[in-house]
Amino acid sequence: MGNWSRFNIASIVLGFGFLYLPIVLLVIFSFNESKLVTVWAGFSTKWYAQLWHNQALLDAAWVTIRVALISATCATVLGTLAALALVRYTRFRGRMLFSGMVYAPLVMPEVITGLSLLLLFVAIGLDRGFWTITLAHITFTMCFVAVVVQSRLLSFDQSIEEAALDLGATPVRTFFAITLPVIAPAVFSGWVLAFTLSLDDLVISSFTTGPGATTLPMKIYSQVRLGVTPEINAICTILIGIVAIGVIVASVVTKQREAQRERDERAAFAQ
Amino acid sequence: MARVASALFSRLVIIIPYAWLLFFFLIPFFIVFRISLSQTAVAMPPYTPVFDLFGGLSGIMEKAREFSLDNYVWLTEDVLYFNAYVSSVIIAGISTILTLMIAYPVAYGMAKAPKSIRPTLLMLVILPFWTSFLIRVYAWIAILKPEGLLNQFLMSINVIDQPLIILNTNWAIYIGIVYSYLPFMVLPIYSSLEKMDHTLTEAALDLGCTPFAAFWQVTFPLSLAGVVAGCLLVFIPAVGEFVIPDLLGGSETLMIGKTLWNEFNANRDWPVSSAVATILLLILVIPIVFFQNAQAKADGEGR
Amino acid sequence: MKSLGSIRRSFAPWADPASKPFISVKNVTKKFGDFTAVDDLSLNIYTREFFALLGASGCGKSTLLRMLAGFEQPTSGEIILDGQSLAGIPPYRRPVNMMFQSYALFPHMTVETNIAFGLKQDGMPKADIAERVGQMLKLVKLEKFAKRKPHQLSGGQRQRVALARSLAKRPKVLLLDEPLGALDKKLREETQFELMDLQQELGLTFVVVTHDQEEAMTMADRIAVMSHGKVVQVATPAEIYEAPNSRFVADFIGDVNIFDGAVSAAENGYLRIETGDGFPIRMASPEKPAVGAKAAVAIRPEKIRVTRQPPAHAPVNAVEGEIWDIGYLGDMTVFHIRLKDGRVVKASSLNAVRAVEDPFGYDQQVWISFGEDAGVVLKD
Numbered sequence: 026m027g028n029w030s031r032f033n034i035a036s037i038v039l040g041f042g043f044l045y046l047p048i049v050l051l052v053i054f055s056f057n058e059s060k061l062v063t064v065w066a067g068f069s070t071k072w073y074a075q076l077w078h079n080q081a082l083l084d085a086a087w088v089t090i091r092v093a094l095i096s097a098t099c100a101t102v103l104g105t106l107a108a109l110a111l112v113r114y115t116r117f118r119g120r121m122l123f124s125g126m127v128y129a130p131l132v133m134p135e136v137i138t139g140l141s142l143l144l145l146f147v148a149i150g151l152d153r154g155f156w157t158i159t160l161a162h163i164t165f166t167m168c169f170v171a172v173v174v175q176s177r178l179l180s181f182d183q184s185i186e187e188a189a190l191d192l193g194a195t196p197v198r199t200f201f202a203i204t205l206p207v208i209a210p211a212v213f214s215g216w217v218l219a220f221t222l223s224l225d226d227l228v229i230s231s232f233t234t235g236p237g238a239t240t241l242p243m244k245i246y247s248q249v250r251l252g253v254t255p256e257i258n259a260i261c262t263i264l265i266g267i268v269a270i271g272v273i274v275a276s277v278v279t280k281q282r283e284a285q286r287e288r289d290e291r292a293a294f295a296q
Numbered sequence: 297m298a299r300v301a302s303a304l305f306s307r308l309v310i311i312i313p314y315a316w317l318l319f320f321f322l323i324p325f326f327i328v329f330r331i332s333l334s335q336t337a338v339a340m341p342p343y344t345p346v347f348d349l350f351g352g353l354s355g356i357m358e359k360a361r362e363f364s365l366d367n368y369v370w371l372t373e374d375v376l377y378f379n380a381y382v383s384s385v386i387i388a389g390i391s392t393i394l395t396l397m398i399a400y401p402v403a404y405g406m407a408k409a410p411k412s413i414r415p416t417l418l419m420l421v422i423l424p425f426w427t428s429f430l431i432r433v434y435a436w437i438a439i440l441k442p443e444g445l446l447n448q449f450l451m452s453i454n455v456i457d458q459p460l461i462i463l464n465t466n467w468a469i470y471i472g473i474v475y476s477y478l479p480f481m482v483l484p485i486y487s488s489l490e491k492m493d494h495t496l497t498e499a500a501l502d503l504g505c506t507p508f509a510a511f512w513q514v515t516f517p518l519s520l521a522g523v524v525a526g527c528l529l530v531f532i533p534a535v536g537e538f539v540i541p542d543l544l545g546g547s548e549t550l551m552i553g554k555t556l557w558n559e560f561n562a563n564r565d566w567p568v569s570s571a572v573a574t575i576l577l578l579i580l581v582i583p584i585v586f587f588q589n590a591q592a593k594a595d596g597e598g599r
Numbered sequence: 600m601k602s603l604g605s606i607r608r609s610f611a612p613w614a615d616p617a618s619k620p621f622i623s624v625k626n627v628t629k630k631f632g633d634f635t636a637v638d639d640l641s642l643n644i645y646t647r648e649f650f651a652l653l654g655a656s657g658c659g660k661s662t663l664l665r666m667l668a669g670f671e672q673p674t675s676g677e678i679i680l681d682g683q684s685l686a687g688i689p690p691y692r693r694p695v696n697m698m699f700q701s702y703a704l705f706p707h708m709t710v711e712t713n714i715a716f717g718l719k720q721d722g723m724p725k726a727d728i729a730e731r732v733g734q735m736l737k738l739v740k741l742e743k744f745a746k747r748k749p750h751q752l753s754g755g756q757r758q759r760v761a762l763a764r765s766l767a768k769r770p771k772v773l774l775l776d777e778p779l780g781a782l783d784k785k786l787r788e789e790t791q792f793e794l795m796d797l798q799q800e801l802g803l804t805f806v807v808v809t810h811d812q813e814e815a816m817t818m819a820d821r822i823a824v825m826s827h828g829k830v831v832q833v834a835t836p837a838e839i840y841e842a843p844n845s846r847f848v849a850d851f852i853g854d855v856n857i858f859d860g861a862v863s864a865a866e867n868g869y870l871r872i873e874t875g876d877g878f879p880i881r882m883a884s885p886e887k888p889a890v891g892a893k894a895a896v897a898i899r900p901e902k903i904r905v906t907r908q909p910p911a912h913a914p915v916n917a918v919e920g921e922i923w924d925i926g927y928l929g930d931m932t933v934f935h936i937r938l939k940d941g942r943v944v945k946a947s948s949l950n951a952v953r954a955v956e957d958p959f960g961y962d963q964q965v966w967i968s969f970g971e972d973a974g975v976v977l978k979d
Binding site (some may be wrong): 029030032033034036037040041043044045047048050051054063103104106107109110113114117119122123124125126127128129130131132133134135136137140141142144145148160161163164167171195196197200221224225227228231232242245246249253257261264265268269271272276280 | 301302305306308309310312313314316317318319320321322323324325327328331398399401402404405406408409410415417419420421422423424426427428429430431432434435436437438439441443444445448475478479482528529532533535536537538539543553556557560561566569570573576577580583584585587588591592
């Protein structure tokens with residue numbers, strides 16, 4: 026798109042600086058010797074060492090990971106089905122309501138979702154705790170999965186499914202042999218998205234939790250309310266590191282795959 | 297046999313997610329509404345049930361007499377709630393405009409970037425979205441504090457000699473919202489700019505437009521769909537935001553998400569918090585429907 | 600004996616009342632909401648025929664093909680294949696296969712597994728599948744590419760994989776949806792003949808959908824010209840070109856000049872028509888309309904002669920004009936000649952020699968003329 030002017034470069038640099046500077050500062054001060062997170066007093070990793078002795082924190086992390094694994098997996102199944110229903114079945118009774126229910130949670134304030142789910146769990150007499158958090162997370166993350174998978178399905182060449190039917194595969198077989206393998210990357214990124222959303226969630230978890238089920242964000246939140254400490258910076262740095270490594274590895278892999286594909290295509294046409 | 301399985305399969309594709317969302321998303325709203333009509337009680341759960349879900353019709357008729365609008369009357373009598381709603385909408389609105397003003401040039405620069413580096417830029421915009429919301433808000437506390445990094449920096453270069461008070465003011469909330477929601481604004485605008493045919497701008501220039509006029513008359517109108525989607529993605533959740541006003545805002549900052557949380561957790565008044573949630577939902581229904589229509593339209597174009 | 604289009608055909612089951620159609624489309628209508636895509640359409644297609652459905656986009660040809668494949672169900676009417684109604688039979692139970700316009704190759708499978716896909720669905724033993732896949736690869740000359748994935752192939756190779764895959768199950772009928780649409784012109788012309796040879800060799804029935812008239816003319820035994828969900832004419836390519844049954848077909852296939860007028864006399868196989876362009880036409884016609892009836896004469900550009908002097912039969916079948924435009928195409932030259940009343944007539948002449956003594960130039964006064972069987976009289 027035309028030439029890249031100085032103004033364009035400046036706005037990108039400033040925009041990205043704004044996005045990344047706070048995170049970078051947070052990471053830097055996690056290695057601060059002093060207890061103050063605003064005054065640099067020398068390099069230290071003691072806050073990381075301290076984390077390993079904080080049993081409550083480790084317990085919370087373990088709860089969070091279990092909730093995220095289970096809810097992301099269920100949300101991926103439900104979200105993929107929802108995306109299929111939205112893209113493939115353009116006419117069924119109540120479709121308007123259905124698409125509304127898929128899109129609304131994307132923007133619904135978390136306090137409303139959290140409160141309404143809590144009142145549901147109370148109304149049906151479900152004991153609050155690990156499983157209620159998991160159910161709540163499935164519900165709000167499945168809609169994000171649905172949107173990710175849906176956008177892949179919309180660019181999907183439906184004639185390959187017709188070709189499978191034409192060659193004698195039943196619709197069910199067509200789905201498992203053709204559709205699912207082709208949309209698998211989108212389904213996988215849907216899963217990753219659901220996983221990280223679940224990992225991050227504070228508000229909905231706080232509403233739907235019960236005794237004994239404290240997630241890491243809830244733990245971090247209660248400590249933040251008491252004040253800013255390098256120890257929190259250290260947890261945050263670890264979490265950021267995990268996510269950053271995951272995302273960077275994934276994007277490098279896809280980039281290499283795409284480059285390979287481009288080379289293949291060029292080679293094919295050069296024949 | 298296979299045909300029966302196929303018919304069943306296509307039925308289930310719709311029914312399973314539909315039933316899930318009905319039960320876990322839609323029905324809870326009705327429960328919220330019902331409880332907003334009941335009385336506060338010192339018990340667990342802390343409200344008198346308006347009716348038992350399994351109490352049968354006679355139970356419902358009997359309990360119907362106990363419906364009360366007391367909670368809503370309470371909300372209108374206390375000006376605090378009204379102010380909280382208004383200031384939530386105003387804060388969300390100002391933040392949305394600020395986000396747009398920052399996001400548009402970034403998205404525009406990304407769309408004009410050489411094709412080879414666009415995927416990298418896109419990844420860099422999405423990356424913060426994957427990191428915890430809470431962490432990103434927390435990071436700003438250390439920056440905005442009176443003895444924080446921003447003030448240290450500004451004082452060291454002699455721009456100011458008294459620390460600026462930013463934390464615990466509305467400015468901190470604006471910064472927090474803009475920062476947290478920036479990717480939601482950049483992405484839709486970028487995608488609408490990126491798929492735009494750049495020969496359109498060239499045609500406008502060729503027909504005698506200045507670059508500035510070409511931008512306002514051609515590029516910007518064509519990116520409006522992305523702008524609208526981005527604004528709704530920022531505005532709607534921002535109105536009900538809790539974490540940002542709680543951590544960055546001051547005690548006098550009124551935002552309805554925070555009010556609801558306090559009503560629920562501190563005062564344990566479930567019926568009133570349900571009424572607060574019901575009214576918040578009513579305020580947001582119009583932008584949400586707008587958002588859904590925009591989404592459905594975008595899907596239609598993708599076909 | 601004179602024959603239209605100067606081709607002798609030995610294969611013509613449609614002309615034989617004793618032969619039974621292999622595919623019979625009976626009064627089929629297909630509606631999408633208010634839109635009628637296919638309108639009360641009937642057709643017969645015979646065994647081993649290469650049949651083309653030709654029409655502009657939106658004429659219903661693809662919908663008809665998709666109903667044959669089973670992706671769409673007729674709103675009313677019936678399709679019979681080999682004596683059996685196809686009503687209610689899903690695509691995966693039909694003995695027909697389709698080659699898709701986009702080729703629809705499975706991106707996550709190799710060439711080999713793409714071709715084997717249909718055979719696996721039938722539960723064919725592994726050894727037989729391998730053998731059949733080998734045959735198919737040989738047939739389309741892709742033995743060396745068996746392990747490649749679709750994105751590692753060129754456009755022409757992908758087209759051949761799609762063909763091999765749809766032929767692997769030995770369907771009774773092969774449906775081809777714009778099979779050559781994605782290829783460049785040169786490759787397309789080569790592939791047209793390859794497809795014809797393949798169809799001959801395998802003895803299959805082919806139904807091809809195309810919007811490219813040249814492609815249909817080259818490959819098909821018969822062409823059905825479609826418009827607005829109806830078949831306008833079904834005939835051999837030569838008949839379609841030389842004896843179109845309507846103004847639509849005459850205009851749709853190739854270039855044509857149409858002279859409108861009224862019949863002034865009809866005698867022993869010839870009509871005399873007074874045209875609105877100020878000259879009479881005498882034209883052979885099997886029909887015998889009433890005197891005074893409206894009629895139009897369609898004459899192809901290559902059947903119009905351009906001369907400096909008026910022909911002997913002038914003013915019948917001849918009129919004076921001025922050369923308005925000349926287009927040199929290499930193999931032939933196209934003239935646009937402007938008559939006195941302002942209408943422009945197209946004439947073309949083959950460039951049989953490299954250099955012409957005293958060629959025509961712009962603005963030159965000339966005569967155009969044609970023979971008494973050069974055109975066809977259209978009723979509407």
